[in-house]
Amino acid sequence: MVEKNGESIVIPSAVIKRLPKYHRNLESLLDKGVERISSREFGKIAGVSAPQLRQDLNHFGNFGQQGYGYNVENLYNALSKIMGIEKKSNMVLVGVGNIGQALVNSTDFTKRGFYLSAIFDINPRLVGIKINGLEVKDVSQLENYITEHKIKIGVIAVPEKAAQEIANKMVRAGIQGIWNFAPVDLKCPQEIKIENEHLTEGLLRLSFKIDE
Amino acid sequence: MVEKNGESIVIPSAVIKRLPKYHRNLESLLDKGVERISSREFGKIAGVSAPQLRQDLNHFGNFGQQGYGYNVENLYNALSKIMGIEKKSNMVLVGVGNIGQALVNSTDFTKRGFYLSAIFDINPRLVGIKINGLEVKDVSQLENYITEHKIKIGVIAVPEKAAQEIANKMVRAGIQGIWNFAPVDLKCPQEIKIENEHLTEGLLRLSFKIDE
DNA sequence: TAGATTGTTAATCGATTAACAATC
DNA sequence: TAGATTGTTAATCGATTAACAATC
Numbered sequence: 001m002v003e004k005n006g007e008s009i010v011i012p013s014a015v016i017k018r019l020p021k022y023h024r025n026l027e028s029l030l031d032k033g034v035e036r037i038s039s040r041e042f043g044k045i046a047g048v049s050a051p052q053l054r055q056d057l058n059h060f061g062n063f064g065q066q067g068y069g070y071n072v073e074n075l076y077n078a079l080s081k082i083m084g085i086e087k088k089s090n091m092v093l094v095g096v097g098n099i100g101q102a103l104v105n106s107t108d109f110t111k112r113g114f115y116l117s118a119i120f121d122i123n124p125r126l127v128g129i130k131i132n133g134l135e136v137k138d139v140s141q142l143e144n145y146i147t148e149h150k151i152k153i154g155v156i157a158v159p160e161k162a163a164q165e166i167a168n169k170m171v172r173a174g175i176q177g178i179w180n181f182a183p184v185d186l187k188c189p190q191e192i193k194i195e196n197e198h199l200t201e202g203l204l205r206l207s208f209k210i211d212e
Numbered sequence: 213m214v215e216k217n218g219e220s221i222v223i224p225s226a227v228i229k230r231l232p233k234y235h236r237n238l239e240s241l242l243d244k245g246v247e248r249i250s251s252r253e254f255g256k257i258a259g260v261s262a263p264q265l266r267q268d269l270n271h272f273g274n275f276g277q278q279g280y281g282y283n284v285e286n287l288y289n290a291l292s293k294i295m296g297i298e299k300k301s302n303m304v305l306v307g308v309g310n311i312g313q314a315l316v317n318s319t320d321f322t323k324r325g326f327y328l329s330a331i332f333d334i335n336p337r338l339v340g341i342k343i344n345g346l347e348v349k350d351v352s353q354l355e356n357y358i359t360e361h362k363i364k365i366g367v368i369a370v371p372e373k374a375a376q377e378i379a380n381k382m383v384r385a386g387i388q389g390i391w392n393f394a395p396v397d398l399k400c401p402q403e404i405k406i407e408n409e410h411l412t413e414g415l416l417r418l419s420f421k422i423d424e
Numbered sequence: 425t426a427g428a429t430t431g432t433t434a435a436t437c438g439a440t441t442a443a444c445a446a447t448c
Numbered sequence: 449t450a451g452a453t454t455g456t457t458a459a460t461c462g463a464t465t466a467a468c469a470a471t472c
Contacts (some may be wrong), residue, residue, distance in 0.1 A: 012250055016304055016420060016440060020413035026238060038453065047397055050453095051441055058455060066454040067448045083416050084423040096230060098317045101300070102310035108395070108412050114419070153415075177422045185259055188237060195418040197411055200320050201232035203365075204295050206351040206407040207326070208228060208387045210364060226463060250429065262429095263465055270431060278430040279472045430471080437464070447454080 004207070007063035015056045021046055022056070026076040063100060091179075092151050094166050094191040096126055096136055096156035099181050099199075103157060104131045114153070117143050136137070146173035157181045227268045231295060233258055234268070235252075236287040250281035255402050270329055302329040306378050307370035308338055311393050311411075315369060318341045326365070330357055334374070351378070358385035368391045 025046045029037060039050040046053065057063055057075075060082055077118045080086050084209075093100060093116050103109075104119055121127060122139045130135050137145070146154070154170040156163050156178060163182035170178060177193040180186055183201075186194055237258045241249060251262040258265065269275055269287075272294055276282045276283050292298050303321075304384070305312060305328050315321075316331055333339060334351045358366070366382040368375050368390060375394035381388060389405040392398055395413075398406055 011424070012439070016417055019420060020410070020416040021397075023416065024410075024413070025397075032332045033385065040453085049441065050442090053441090054453095054455065055440080062455065064454050065448060066446070067452045069453065082420065083417045085416070089419065102314040109415055111388045112416065114415055118308045151338055153418065182260065185233075185237075193418055193421040195260035195414045195421075197409070198232070198236075198415050199409055200324065200410050202235070202407040203321055203326055204232040204297070204324065205228055206237065206365065206389045206405055207390055208231060209300065210403040211405075212223070224463070252429085261465065262462090263467090266429095266431065269463080274431065276430050277472060279428045279468070281429065428467105428472085432469090433467090435464105435466070438462090440459105440461070441464090442459070443457090445454105448452090 009059065011059050015059055018046075018048065018056055019079065022053075023076070023079045023083060023085070024074035026072060026079060029072050030076055031166075037073055039064065042070065042162075057104060085112050088113045088115060089153055090115050090119065090149065090151055091153040091155055092116070092118050092142065092146060093155040093157060094120045094139060094142060094161075094170075095156065095181075096121045097157065097159075100155075100194050101131055103155060104134060104179075107210050116155070117151065127142060139169075142166075143169050143173040146170060146175055150174075152176040153179060155179045156186075157179070160184050217367060221271065223271050223398070226269055230258075230268060231258065231291065234265075235288070235291045235295060238284060238291065241284045242288055246282050246284050248283055251276070254282065270364050298325060300325050301365055302327050302361065302363055303365040303367055304330050304332065304354065304358060304382075305367040305369060306326070306354060306382075307367065307368065307374075307393075308333045308334045308343060309371075312369035313343060313368075315367060315393075316346060328367070329361060329363065334359075334370075351381075354378075355381050355385040356359040358382060358387055362386075365391060367391045367393070368398075372396050 039053045043050040043053045063075050063078055091101060091114055096104065096119055104116060116134060118136050118137055119131065120137050120139045120142050121153055127134050127138045152175065154175045156166055158166055160182050163180065163184050164186060167178055167186045167188055168179065171188055175192065178186065179195050181197045183198055188194060240373055255262040257263045273290065275287050275290055291418065295388050305315060308316065308331055316328060328346060330349055331346050331352050332349050332351045338348050339350045350357045364387065366387045370378055372395050375392065375396050377396060379390055379398045379400055383400055383404055387404065390398065391407050393409045395410055400406060
């Protein structure tokens with residue numbers, strides 16, 4: 001639910017999917033020093049139609065101006081706020097295997113205000129080692145950590161079989177959202193938000209499209 | 213385009229998106245030794261409605277049987293074939309940074325018949341080293357390699373700024389599909405199939421949903 | 425045969441595009 | 449003011465769900 005003109009409205013999921021893309025393209029326009037842009041031009045860059053772009057944005061407010069278009073910086077800041085980027089978020093990560101380590105070493109999320117404040121694994125050989133300055137903790141400490149530090153976002157990068165159990169722990173500890181890299185559809189109470197990164201599915205879709 | 217009853221039909225993109233999920237859930241049913249399943253039960257597992265599941269599958273053929281449901285193994289094999297999983301595919305990867313290394317070390321794709329046959333980087337310090345038994349080649353050899361080995365799938369795991377140029381090289385060399393991990397929308401001729409893994413976008417969507 | 429469950433058509437729902445008055 | 453471009457309503461398109469005859 002989002003407020004618009006004092007009324008709370010539900011944002012269609014198709015719109016939510018596109019918001020990060022808009023944000024990313026605005027960032028790159030800002031970098032290039034573009035000050036204003038029309039829905040037509042911006043739509044071309046972002047790969048959507050101009051009316052769709054206007055419809056999408058108007059779920060959140062009237063950011064444009066007739067005869068002028070959109071101010072890039074204003075719109076960028078507005079979208080940052082809408083997506084909760086301006087404030088810092090702390091996350092925990094479980095599973096420091098291939099993908100987990102890549103995430104710990106990545107700066108992409110940090111740049112947008114998402115920080116890993118602790119990382120966990122079940123393997124005693126990994127517990128205690130440091131990755132990118134973060135010491136790997138034992139997964140037995142996960143629930144306490146989440147509760148004590150009021151962590152909202154949990155990242156799951158463990159093997160398929162272990163993922164549901166980790167999700168359960170996170171939910172019990174009060175997590176609000178899970179960013180899941182394990183190839184399973186987690187069963188959680190519906191108030192828990194879940195975003196899946198099922199990488200292999202992307203590859204299979206690509207393969208299908210090539211053969212089609 | 214896909215053949216059904218001798219006629220070639222176009223598969224809706226919404227259906228294509230769900231196919232890998234069906235495949236994955238069938239695999240797990242097979243593992244559990246389930247022989248047959250109704251659209252109702254299977255829909256519940258895969259998180260879709262029973263009629264939707266039936267509609268989706270019927271784009272490719274009539275795999276079910278009235279009063280019985282679907283034979284798990286038959287359906288699994290049919291979907292494997294539809295998605296081109298039964299045959300082996302060779303891929304090249306460019307960029308052995310965080311995410312690139314994670315992909316090289318992963319066994320998830322290999323299990324489904326997708327092999328990395330060569331990996332490339334532009335950094336001279338990385339060229340020559342071995343990762344999971346594969347020697348990193350200089351990116352100058354990329355085009356020749358793709359052409360000579362008739363590689364169909366290219367994986368891009370380089371930074372944002374470098375991604376488009378790598379995509380151009382791949383396209384010139386005759387690649388058919390690109391699996392892109394860089395946070396850009398690549399501009400390629402429309403016959404080139406592209407699947408994006410824009411990880412950060414998933415995190416932003418999650419953040420939005422939590423705050424909503 | 426009776427019960428179960430499919431395949432498929434028709435109805436509904438949601439998302440996209442077209443069109444244009446409002447207005448900067 | 450005239451030209452450009454928005455915000456928004458209406459029309460279209462595509463995807464999902466409901467319903468049920470067909471049939472194993």
